[in-house]
Amino acid sequence: MFSKSFMDELLKPQQLYSHRTMKTVLTRLAHSSIMRLNPASMDRLYELMIMAFKYQVLLSPRPRDLLLISYNHLDAARAFVRDTPAVLNQVDETHRKIIEVYSRLSDGEFQLLRQTLLTFLQDVHTRVSVFLKNQIQNPSGRFVLMTSGPVPAGVDVPGLIRTFDPRGREVGRSEFPPGGTYSGSVGEGSFELSGDRVLRLGQNLQFWFCLVLVEPCGPFSVLQLDRTNPLAKEELNLLARLMGCMKAGSVPAAAPRFRISLFPSDPEEEEEGGAPAEQAAIFQVINIQAVQDEEAASALARIAGQFTDEEAELENPSGSKGDDLLAMMDDL
């Protein structure tokens, strides 16, 4: 994904994608690992990604902070691949390229960029359980905008009126109630290749979806999984092992006992029958929220790193003009 030709294509000036094109690109990215999602789950994943993206774009304190959010993303990617120098290099190159392309934009141009992104994200109000639980989103689907807290870098706390004489000397000062409780800015983050970004938006742990992991328990699980493709069972086994939930060395003769449900109302769960309450009684359900569970999140990070390992080096096709981004992705 961080290959030079893919990034070069991505960073060319171009019009905004439609939702359909965006979903196609993200579907291919999602399937570049061993993960396979049926259309319904892919739809849900897309909505989730869009809402997470919308949250970051909307709440970005200054338009230029979209860069800091992106650098938070890149810092996280760097952490995943730090043991693989070739890929680490690609991430660094990508970061350098982004700095080169975007650093020269003015604040006004960043705001235009943000406004265009907001147009793409308009009217999507999917409710995301991890956002609802953390009170980032209302039941109506709208994000919570605080009228308190630190002001962005370069902005003064509202409440002051100053008047000047023709020579520029201050001759009067008065205050007004700003309606919110604001405090001074906490300073600007670093826009360099590395540094303290200060901004927490875009940091890895906040935006992983909620995982519901089902613990092994009893013969019922065997029945459930019999219906699935044996290869899929093995893949799930591998995934579960990587997550460190199965004891090392245990090779169950019986079918594996894990189902990973990525979404609370997985259609497959419903198909396999039993009211949710019944299912909950049969299976022990552990809710893992990446925000709180460091261990699971870092295990996931390891997995993601291993997936990146497997991507082949992208061959530059012919470098001819008009290479479609999607065609590029066919080689991934």
Add this chain to the structure above:
Amino acid sequence: MFHKEKSIQLKNSASALYNNLSVLRIAPRRLTYFTVVHANVVNMVSTSWDGLNYSHRQLQSKEPNVATSTSLIMQAAFCALPSRDLLVVSSQKGIQMYESDGSIMVYWHALDTPEAPTAHAVFARGISAVSDNYICVGVSSGAVLVFDVPSKGSNITLSEVLEEHKEAITDIASECSGSQEFLANLVTADDGGNMCVWKSGEEFQLLNKIPGLDMTCSSVKLWKGTVLAGYGTGQIRLYEAVTGILHAEVNAHARWIYSLDIAPFSGLLLSAAEDSFVRVWHLSITPETNSVEIAHLHNECVTDTQICGAKFCDGDGYAFAVTGYDLSEIIRYVQS
């Protein structure tokens, strides 16, 4: 001081664009028109003063002869000239002018758009009528197009191109006090916060340049010879137009300001920003003694909304209307 009234529902939500609300009061017919931009569509609502009748219309940004071409609209604004009212729509492709009810397009001006997308966006933004017969529209290159508008018909012509700004135009405003005594009657603002002050005529005359401090001026007004400018830093500044003297500076908002408006008969000022607040201020300007005062009167908070448009509905400031990003309604407030 103000209380909320019944909102007007829109056919779709407002886009995050500066000055994304325009209001035209038609006294003889006891109607008020509102326009709000959604991506490539202008939503128009016509409301009767008794609050009983609403009618909706949608205009798309389309080149007249190319059926399927659409582009994002940057701004839609009513231009009230002595002889006629027009609705001007500026987009990534060009500038369209309609009769004020949106029924007929009377003029279309295409921008020079390059074949392939370039690093700099091309669009028109910033719209204002000035003196008796001109409409000015800004362009992303920094140019300001001056159109000469006859009292009726579609014989609108491009009269002049003003090239003083180097950055994309954000907003344009004309002197709204109704008085002829002020030398300057137009101000143009850009992405870098730079402002130019002009006197209109067959050839527009540049009277003054007020340098920006690299902070975008997103909304500007001109009243009694005083420029009122709203910035991305949340500040409002008051300058004397022809001299550039800074009269006052207000740390008004915690986020980017999206809209300023003046009620010219009462001196009320409205400011609205991404921080969810709309604030009402009072201006006292006495040009003779060169005294300018600004006082805060009132706050309204539109919960969980980044406001993108706020306008008074009448010259006294008795009522005002507000739009927000992703909101499908026009919220109205009336003096208590």
